Amino acid sequence: MPEREVKDINNKVKGSVNLPEGIFGLPVRKDILHASVVNYLANQRQGTHATKTKGLVSGGGKKPWKQKHTGRARAGSIRSPLWRGGGTVFGPQPRDYSYRLPKNLKKRAVGEAFSAKVSDGAMTIVDAIAVEKPRTKEMVKILKNLGLEGKSVLIVLPEKDANILLSSRNIPGVKVSRVADLNSYEILTHETILITKGALDKVPEVCKL
Numbered sequence: 001m002p003e004r005e006v007k008d009i010n011n012k013v014k015g016s017v018n019l020p021e022g023i024f025g026l027p028v029r030k031d032i033l034h035a036s037v038v039n040y041l042a043n044q045r046q047g048t049h050a051t052k053t054k055g056l057v058s059g060g061g062k063k064p065w066k067q068k069h070t071g072r073a074r075a076g077s078i079r080s081p082l083w084r085g086g087g088t089v090f091g092p093q094p095r096d097y098s099y100r101l102p103k104n105l106k107k108r109a110v111g112e113a114f115s116a117k118v119s120d121g122a123m124t125i126v127d128a129i130a131v132e133k134p135r136t137k138e139m140v141k142i143l144k145n146l147g148l149e150g151k152s153v154l155i156v157l158p159e160k161d162a163n164i165l166l167s168s169r170n171i172p173g174v175k176v177s178r179v180a181d182l183n184s185y186e187i188l189t190h191e192t193i194l195i196t197k198g199a200l201d202k203v204p205e206v207c208k209l
Contacts, residue, residue, distance in 0.1 A: 003119075006125045006197055009142045014127050017200065019118065022155065023207045026108070026115040033116075033184055036109030040185040042100040051091030054079050061085075066182065108185070111207040113187035122192040124148065129155070129196055134166035143174070154190035156182065158198035179206055 003016040019025070056059075060079030067074055081089045117123045124146055131138050143149045152173030157164065160178055168174045177186060179202040187193065195203075 004123075004125055006097075006126055006127055007146070009129060011145045011147070017125060017197065019200075020204060023111045023204060024106050024115055024118045026112050028112050028116050028119075032110055033107060033188065037188065039099065039101045039106075040183055041058045043178040045097040046096050046129050047095045049092040050094050051088040051143030053089075053091070054081060057085070057087045064187055094164060107207050110182055110186040110187065113184040114193075114203070114207070117187060117193050124192065124194050125197060125199050125200060126194065129157070129161075129164055129194075131161075131163040131167050134163050135166055139164070139167040139171060139174075143171070148192060148194060149193045152189075154186055154193050156193060156195040158196060158202050179203060182206055 003018055005013050006015045006017050008014050044049045054077065057079040060077035064075045064078055065072065075083075077086075079086045081087050114123070126146070127157055129142065140149065143151075143153065153175075155164065155168060155174065157176065161176075165176045168176050173190075175186065175190065179199045182203075
């Protein structure tokens with residue numbers, strides 16, 4: 001892979017870095033990315049939806065009328081699915097939508113998502129991001145300096161930083177993530193990636209097959 005510039009938070013070039021070909025130069029396979037994204041979204045579903053069946057709807061314990069000689073159709077309960085206010089047939093019930101994918105496939109998907117961003121020129125590398133105390137104004141200034149203001153940005157850090165997290169959470173479209181928590185869905189759904197040099201060094205640990 002060609003060298004990529006490393007900047008500071010004031011958008012001044014501080015050096016360069018070679019991106020590993022085996023992670024940032026992977027051929028992008030849509031089937032792998034699709035499988036990974038669908039898996040991520042399925043695992044986020046709560047699955048708490050529920051409808052009441054005939055046995056769960058209140059009332060209906062008494063037979064509405066006798067079986068014969070009324071001139072009306074036979075009925076055993078006012079909570080029959082055929083009646084207004086009755087139970088629901090084959091309605092959704094609580095279930096677990098989550099399922100597992102092979103670890104290697106998920107790692108590969110993260111690498112391919114990174115490769116797609118690099119090929120699109122949608123990844124900015126900075127030497128470090130430092131915020132002394134939680135201030136949204138400071139983070140907005142950093143993004144503006146780097147030409148990322150108004151974009152959806154995934155900020156990738158080597159470890160959790162409470163100040164950066166609190167400074168970013170009120171900025172629309174901006175999310176902060178540790179390298180260890182990365183997934184292909186978040187990488188692909190943000191316009192650009194802002195990653196620190198320290199986080200970049202840890203990416204192979206997440207993507208290595």
